[in-house]
Amino acid sequence: MADDRKPKDPKEQPAKKPSQDDEVAGKAYDARLMRRLLTYLKPYKLQTGLSALTIFFKASTDVMGPYLVKVAVDTYMTDTPPAKLSWLARHLSSRPMTGITQIGCLYLGALLLTYVLEFAQTYMMQWTGQKIMFDLRSQIFRHLQRMQPSFFDHNPVGKLVTRVTSDVDALNEMFTSGVLAIFEDIFVLLFIVLIMLRMSWPLALLALSVIPAILYVTKIFRRHVRDSYRRQRAATARINSFTQEYVSGMSIVQLFNRERRAFNDYSSVNAENKQAWTDAIFAYAVYYPVVEFLSSTAIALVIWRGGISALHYLQATQLHELQPLLHALPKAGSVVTVGILIAFIQYAQRFFRPIQDLSEKYNILQAAMAASERVFNLLDTQPTIVSPAAPIVGDDSGRVEFRNVWFTYQKLDEAQHARIASATEEELNTFADIEWILRGVCFTVEPDETAAIVGHTGAGKTTITGLMMRFYDIQRGSILVDGVDVREQDLKKLRQRFGVVLQDPFLFTGTIADNIRLGSKWITDERLELAADEVNVGDFIRSLPLQFSEPVRERGATLSTGQKQLISFARALAHDPGILILDEATSSVDTDTELRVRLALSRMITGRTSILIAHRLSTIQRADTILVMHKGQLRERGTHQQLLTERGLYWKLYQLQYRDQELGTGSDSIPLEPLSAD
Secondary structure (H helix, E strand, O other): OHHHHOOHHHHHHHHOOOOOOOOOOOOOOOHHHHHHHHHHHHHHHHHHHHHHHHHHHHHHHHOHHHHHHHHHHHHHOOOOOHHHOOOOHHHOOOOHHHHHHHHHHHHHHHHHHHHHHHHHHHHHHHHHHHHHHHHHHHHHHHHHHHOOHHHHHHOOHHHHHHHHHHHHHHHHHHHHHOHHHHHHHHHHHHHHHHHHHHHOHHHHHHHHHHHHHHHHHHHHHHHHHHHHHHHHHHHHHHHHHHHHHHHHOHHHHHHOOOHHHHHHHHHHHHHHHHHHHHHHHHHHHHHHHHHHHHHHHHHHHHHHHHHHHHHHHHHHHHOOOHHHHHHHOOOOOOOOOHHHHHHHHHHHHHHHHHHHHHHHHHHHHHHHHHHHHHHHHHHHOOOOOOOOOOOOOOOOOOOEEEEEEEEOOOOOOHHHHHHHHHOOHHHHOOOOOOOOOEEEEEEEEOOOOEEEEEEOOOOOHHHHHHHHOOOOOOOEEEEEEOOEEHHHOOHHHHHHOEEEEOOOOOOOOEEHHHHHHOOOOOOOHHHHHHHHHHOOOHHHHHOOOOHHHOEEOHHHOOOOHHHHHHHHHHHHHHOOOOEEEEEOOOOOOOHHHHHHHHHHHHHHOOOOEEEEEOOOHHHHOOOOEEEEEEOOEEEEEEOHHHHHHHOOHHHHHHHHHHHHHHHHOOHHHOOOOOOOOO
16 A cells, blocks of 8 residues: 555656647637638538528528517507508508418418528538548548657557547537537627617617626636636546556556556546536536526616616507607607517527527637647648658569668757767767667678577667668668668558568457458458468467457457467468568467477578567577677677677577577477578
């Protein structure tokens, strides 16, 4: 328990410090981002245009109801003089029952038209939103596929998943419920204001008198919600990253009994998210009652002042003194009838609903601006390793050559690159601010030759193979594959030359056949089965219920590590690579299986260059050449017997790791062929 509590603070500190990208709160409206977002609507201009048109007509039909009520009351329920009747009233029947029926039909027609227009607008914008989400997610995924491995070294998977899921969802909400819905609210407000001013401008001004107070309250509300939203988005990204990391490593968490520590760390991040939402909920809980109170105040003012005017109007009509009243109030809209008062109350109630909706739309818009900024920051991050404009094609010989290669994983600035370019090799070794992984490495692997790379952990063995495929760019020197510098070759064609089996095999969700093909449709069933048989995994696959169609769960959870490794072998061999790389590929299989795999490899290396990274002598001792790496430098090179004769680093490795294994495995029980085409 003490061990769990003591390191809690230093572990929690990184969780409380979101990355700059996650802290982006976004403006309520950013014209630059909005213009870029609207470009995604271009393929769907017809649907968007029709949606905008339906919104305009829907807003006009939305405000017809109170006006029709006003016409019905003034025309058939009060003694309004014909001169004060509206244009519509003069076209209705003079018989009250018939006229009321006509108005009811008009009201019903307006409602039906509103429902039809709302269905059309909602369907088209939801359809468009889904199309845009599909396009945007496809673009993000394609962009991630083009990024170099170093990008993923510095960006957590959970953060990238948030970009593809939550942030794109926020943009979808803007397209479906944000932009056009804002225009709908604006149209409704505009129509209501025009009608209210037309009917009685004094009452209209009275009803609008609370708008400054509502705007002030809304300003305060937006500021608090914006801060809460920023913290919520940052917390969500950290929750996704934390969950992805700990679920992937759950076996380690359970093995070392770190469940309590992991739960405490997760609770800390989760509490930040909860607090952010709590603050936002509190802001909403205060804002809506205040707006409701102000809107009710406006309605009360309308009832008070409009009621007095309507009473004066009724008294004047009853005493036949309407003309003096009209002379006393000569301005248009000054006379308030009972119908006008009723319509005003209904319009006032409807007027403040769009204002509250605009506050919601503000949050949607702000969320979209923040999400779009994060998404576009990701899309604007250009890959640093790309194919040249005019790639050079190699000779397909399989020759690999390292010429004075210096490499570090550090991200260097322009000044450091300039110093490296002008420095001598002696000066490069003295750069204290650069941690070199490879230092002046030079070697050549000839076509059809099998080379093994050995050395202590951290010596740079795996780095060498990654540089061959140009996963990273070197800082000095050159790497040639097929006689051409890798920086001058097309990336796709360069990497097609390699077949790689890693120490940690990775299988995708799908079937065993899918994992061997990896989308290469040119691999026939016969070739697929032959590759599986060559690595002695065919019998195991055929023993499964569905054989090669057997489902594989995420990362091959239902298979043993050795089985996954053999399937990775079959994958590499099925693609018939020109250069075969095995990075500790036999470390996960038992000795007997390893020997049989070696026999298969001895047949498969014909016509291709092979590069092995391994600690087991049984894998590398028959290589044509062995490269011994030590602290980023190539210290020795030769065959197994030559290096043992020199009694150097390789001889020490042999003494420490291989001698007992070689004497005790009984490797002579299976005749082994040299791993060489010769």
